[in-house]
Amino acid sequence: MHELSLCEDMIDLLRERAKVDHYSQIKSIQIEIGKLSCVESYALIFAFSAAAKGSLAENATLKINEIPGQGWCDQCASEVTIEQRFDTCPHCDYYPLEIRQGDKMRIKYVEVI
Amino acid sequence: MCSVCGCHNEQSRLISIEQDILSKNNRYATINRDYLNERNIFCLNLVSSPGSGKTTLLCETIKALGHETPITVIEGDQQTSFDAERIRKTGVKAVQINTGKGCHLDGQMVGRAIDELKPESHSILFIENVGNLICPAAFDLGEAKKVVILSVTEGTDKPLKYPDMFHAADLMILNKTDLLPYVDFDIELCFQYALQVNPDIQILTLSATRGDGMKSWLNWIEQHRE
Numbered sequence: 001m002h003e004l005s006l007c008e009d010m011i012d013l014l015r016e017r018a019k020v021d022h023y024s025q026i027k028s029i030q031i032e033i034g035k036l037s038c039v040e041s042y043a044l045i046f047a048f049s050a051a052a053k054g055s056l057a058e059n060a061t062l063k064i065n066e067i068p069g070q071g072w073c074d075q076c077a078s079e080v081t082i083e084q085r086f087d088t089c090p091h092c093d094y095y096p097l098e099i100r101q102g103d104k105m106r107i108k109y110v111e112v113i
Numbered sequence: 114m115c116s117v118c119g120c121h122n123e124q125s126r127l128i129s130i131e132q133d134i135l136s137k138n139n140r141y142a143t144i145n146r147d148y149l150n151e152r153n154i155f156c157l158n159l160v161s162s163p164g165s166g167k168t169t170l171l172c173e174t175i176k177a178l179g180h181e182t183p184i185t186v187i188e189g190d191q192q193t194s195f196d197a198e199r200i201r202k203t204g205v206k207a208v209q210i211n212t213g214k215g216c217h218l219d220g221q222m223v224g225r226a227i228d229e230l231k232p233e234s235h236s237i238l239f240i241e242n243v244g245n246l247i248c249p250a251a252f253d254l255g256e257a258k259k260v261v262i263l264s265v266t267e268g269t270d271k272p273l274k275y276p277d278m279f280h281a282a283d284l285m286i287l288n289k290t291d292l293l294p295y296v297d298f299d300i301e302l303c304f305q306y307a308l309q310v311n312p313d314i315q316i317l318t319l320s321a322t323r324g325d326g327m328k329s330w331l332n333w334i335e336q337h338r339e
Contacts, residue, residue, distance in 0.1 A: 002248035
């Protein structure tokens with residue numbers, strides 16, 4: 001259940017930013033979760049409510065934007081959509097594909113009071 | 114209360130953050146890596162599912178390397194210090210981290226353990242991560258190499274079932290090969306799966322209990338220390 005520690009890290013990070021950006025309460029958090037990152041969005045939302053308790057993010061809504069996986073096929077010289085890290089090129093079966101998108105987890109912005 | 118009209122709607126505003134969720138962990142990992150590199154300490158992060166034989170492999174590795182190379186160990190488990198005690202019996206210094214509800218070690222935990230261990234320069238630091246093939250894949254600890262240990266009593270298809278871990282690893286060790294006559298395990302297919310997930314992964318086979326293949330593993334360590 002590393003989603004719980006990711007949520008704790010996220011709240012710590014936003015607590016640090018609160019001092020710089022002068023806010024005391026977070027209404028919503030917009031994050032991007034890549035399809036190829038090892039995180040389950042459902043588990044993240046579940047863990048977030050527990051991690052946020054008693055923090056400046058208590059009652060905040062976690063908005064998740066799932067970013068599809070994209071890889072580059074050297075053989076076809078084309079960008080292809082992939083579901084898993086080890087997927088082969090859908091056109092020519094070539095692998096490994098170079099991961100171009102979808103393996104990151106980012107906090108985009110927060111809505112604060 | 115709103116200062117303009119006295120209503121109870123508080124004004125909210127948007128702040129752009131644009132930070133990786135793992136950035137806090139990665140900051141700690143970088144501090145660890147810099148500390149280890151400055152002192153020429155070779156750090157290996159050993160990961161596997163529970164029961165792959167990590168601790169036995171580690172004990173046998175320590176015995177084989179003898180007392181020529183200074184070694185320290187960070188042991189991660191959810192509870193108990195059984196493994197750290199096994200390691201200490203080999204004569205090296207080990208620090209146990211109990212993660213409690215956590216399922217992996219993170220950069221900050223390892224940083225604290227390094228402070229406590231104070232490994233000497235030109236030594237080897239082994240980190241035995243929590244037995245778990247999922248979560249430890251995401252957390253950089255500041256190690257030089259990640260080594261994933263799989264045993265022949267597990268499924269042939271584990272590299273495909275847990276692709277993130279095999280993708281993140283530099284070396285895969287297939288352990289307990291002495292049990293091959295008694296189990297249904299397809300070595301070639303397993304290697305093919307591992308290479309499909311990570312074409313750059315190196316692969317070694319060994320039996321830590323019987324000693325087969327230990328020499329290749331020790332050679333690998335020596336090669337990558339330099």
